[in-house]
Structures are given as structure tokens and as C-alpha cells.
Amino acid sequence: MTEPDRAAPARVAVVYNPIKVDETRVRAAVDAAATNAGIADVLWLSTTVENEGQSQTREALDAGATLVLAAGGDGTVRAVAEALRDQDAALAIVPSGTGNLLARNIGIPLTSLDDACAIAFQGRTRAIDIGIATTTDESGASVDRAFLVMAGLGIDAAMMANARPQLKKRVGWLAYVDAGFRALPKSKKVRVGYSLDGGPTRLAHVSTILVANCGSLPGNIELIPDALVDDGMFDIAILQPKSIFGWLMIWRKVTWENRVLRKSALGQRIIRITDRAVRTELSYLRGSTVRLTVDVLEPFELDGDGVGTVTEVQLTVDPGGLKVRVPNG
Template sequence: MSGPVTLLVNPTAGQGGGVRVAHEVAARLRGRGIEPVLAVPTGPAEAAGQARTAAERGGVLAVVGGDGMVSIAVQALAGSDCALAVVPAGTGNDFARTLGVPLHDPAAAAEVIADGTVGSVDLGRTGDRWFGTVLTSGFDSKVTARAHGMRRPRGRMRYNLAVVRELMALRPLDYTLTLDGREFTTRAVLVAVGNTSSYGGGMRVCPGARPDDGMLSVTVIGPVDRTTLVWVFPRVYKGQHIHHPAVRTHQAREARLAANGITAYADGEFVGPLPLTVRVAPAALRVVLPAR
């Protein structure tokens, strides 16, 4: 890999193991003759500044963390010549999964940085916000909001508890969707717009999404009751939910979502209330991919 390498570390990733993983990756890279710059921010604002500095420096910005830290990096790197590499050390790691980076193996991730090839992937964009994986609205965004507001338990169990609590308050919502200029209304419990297929640690909510086809994949789960959603939702991990008659999928280059009282999240991070418009930005991000 040519050019400088910056390791942007989320020190809280992996329940505090992010710095340990970063030092392991740095040692591996030094053994390959690469001297990385280690950046350990104290918070999101400092992380964003360090990502912008890396974008100006060029080369590779390697994120040691999960999808939240990847999201911060994407805001700085979109449209730049600096390539994003990912050392998965978070809870979900969906962007790393999309790139084919080995999970739970820092040494293998370091080898991707050293030996990988640089390619380009699409991004989603709403307003001035970029995202790499999935934008969510409805039941799933409510679960994310609730999980973010909970201090305990940590890790996956916090998300699982948030799912149970939101199921108790489940109700269909009235959406107006406009896909590439075609407007229609629908009742749904959630609408997801995917640049890639998965979110939430491997839930393939948009299984037809590809990050290099110049399209967004839109999944609409209709007005199902609580029992049906409990039956359908586990099938998201294999993308099999799309075979249920209440689920519809679409493709579009631009999607406008409107519904009252709903907040959208993308890459697991707060975006803002509906209505909003999402567009695909083809080949907007340079990424480091495993060598083939």
C-alpha cells in the first residue's frame, strides 16, 4: 500500500479494546515496513477533525472501530483521494463485512491494509450527510434511538432489549414515498434505504443492495402486527424476510421519505426527522479491499 497510513481509533470500541487492537495492527504494519500515524480522539468532534487531516494527507485512513467511527471517516473522505480501510472492532461492523474484511482478526485486517487493492464504492447522501450502509426509519430507527438512550446492558443485549420494548409500542405508520419521481402512499412499520445490504450486525434488511451498482435498495415492511413482525424480523439475518407478502422491495437512484413523527438514522447514527431525500453517489468513496 503506497502513501501514509493513519490509524483512527475509537478507544471505546469493543468495550474498551480499541486501543489494544490498534497497537496490535500498528505492530503488524511496522513489521511490513509501514509506519502508521496513530490518532486516538477523545470524542466525535476530535475524531472528525483527525479524519479531515488524514483526508488532506492522503494515502489510507484506517478506522479501528465500528460503523459509528466509519461514519465519521466517511464524512471526511467522500470525494477525496484518501482511501478508507477498516479494522473491525465495534459491535456491528457492517461496513467491514461489506468490504470483505475479516472480522475478529486484527492481524488479518492489518494484512488487508498492507496488501489490499484500492477500489471505489457508492455512498448514500441526504443533505450534507453521507452514509455507507443503511438509512432506517420506523421501527428500526426507533429501536436504534432507544438503544442509544440506554446505558445498560452493553453490546448486543442493549439492542435486543430495545427491540423488545419497541415491539410493545408497535404501530403502522403512514408514509409517502417518492422513488425516482414516482410518488405513492403506504402504511408500513419500517422503510429502509440501503447502499449496502446489512445493518445492526449482519441483518440483511436490503439483501439486493450492492455498493457498486449506482442504485439504492428500498425495503418496505407493511402494516404487520407484533406477532408477524416477531416472525419476520429474525429472517432478516439471511435476507429471507423479503419473501413475506407484507414486504416489498424497490430500487431507485433517489428516494424521498415522508412520515409524521419519525426520525431517521444511517450507519446507526442520528440523521434527522422525516421528510428527507436520499440520493446515491456512485463511486464516491475510495476503499481498501482484500487482495484477490
């Protein structure tokens, strides 16, 4: 759902990660866009190692902000969104970092700081879904966290945990490829119990299970092409490759079939012929609530960031729970 913006925001705040962004460049681009929109006063709040943006966003809301720009990586965006959940204020993204997962799924430019800032101040406001993951660790303690793109358990979470910080800083998303090559030879199937919408629990041995709010990833990967960010549903991808050949089939599916072939009638006919073979390696489900359980502690990730190990995760959709700025048109 998209809402028209009838007036400039009463107060604007920027929550920024000083490690991820060039503060001088970001301030210049934001100030230029703010001036163009007739806004003189912008509140700047820096994240810290101890607080990734939740308390800074709440401070901005207390100061009367109706628009909060998140300038940083996916962790910063997720933290700001968590504090903006079910609030009247809107989130705007100034992309930085390695993945920019939500930005690429809602059409925010990744290579033009000026264009991203222009959308922040003069774009449309769209209500999108936000996911809530309630994780339980070995002590039985539970924590609620928001996520915007996807949650994962299995080899993808191990990749996030194994990504070397210095390499990630130098080469961005390619650091996860390096982590993947290191994790794959040692990976083993995870025995997962999963249930959808309160239904019966099913057991599966998976390499990865992903619960997605939207489906585009870096590297021209369309993991779940039918996922919509505002349909009130999760799309679940279950990866169960039996061999390296199975991984190659999945790779072909998410980089070629989902991204290219499905856009034409001929391509769709080709997919129908080949789809049966890959279906045992990669399957899709849908639901508005998902419960995952594992027998032993397993790593878990949200929007590309490892959040520790879990024994159980309950995931629910908050439909239209977040307002974001998106391009006009």
C-alpha cells in the first residue's frame, strides 16, 4: 500500500553508523536534499557498538521525528525498523554496507547517494510487512527481533558467522562467498522441525531453511521470485541438495530460471520441463507464522547478520507494520 505525502515531515532524523558510512558525504547529501525539500533542521544520531540504532530511533521519535533515515548497513536498517514498527513515522534508507537487502527489494538506488536522499525526502510512503523472530536459546531465554528480508537457519547462518570482518570490509558481499566455500565442505544436514500457521510439525533434513519477506539477494540472485514485501505472508525456501550437483541445480534455479527464464512464455515452458528435477533440492512453502525447532544448538541469521545459536524460533508477520519511503512512480 502506498500513501500520498501531502506535506513535508515535521521533523527529520538521521540514524547513522559511523563505521559503515562516509559521514561527510552523507551529511552533504542529506543536507542538500533537506534544503531542497524546505527542511532546515535535521537531527543526527550516531549508532554505537552497544546500540545499533533502536534507542537512537526512539530518541528521534521522542523529539517528534516523522521521518527517520537509516544510513548504514543492513544491521542499522533492521535496528531502526525495529523501533519504527507500528509507528506513524516512516523509514528511509541511505544504503551502505555489504548487502543492502531491503533497499534492493524496494527499488532504492544503491550507487547514488543523492538519489537515495531525494527519495527519502520526496518519495512515496509505502506500508510493508515486518517479520518478528522470537528466538529461544539453550537456557530457555527468549528474545524478540525484527527482520525485513529473511531469516535463516543452516549453512547460510554459518556463512554469516564465518564471514571474516576484514574481508567483508574490503570486498563486501563477496566475503560471504568466501565463507560459503569454507563452510560447504564441513556442512552437514540439519534436522529441523517446522510447522506453518499452527499446523502439524514436519521433520526435514535440510542444508538451509529460509523464511523470507522478500526474495532478491546480491549477485543477481532471485531466491524467491514470487515473494512480496506487502502480502502479509512469508515465503519459505527449503534447500535439501543431495550433492554438489544438487547445489549447481539450485544455483541455476535462482540465478537463471527465476531471474531470466520465468519472464518469457518460452522460458516458463522450459522451467516446467526442468522443475521436477530441482524440486527435491529446493522447495517453496508459504505461511504467516512459522515455527522452527532443532535438536541441538544451531546458528541463526536475520537479514544477513548472525544473531547467535538457537533451539527454537517462532516467526510471525506484522502486516503493513512498517512505513518506508520508496521511489515515485
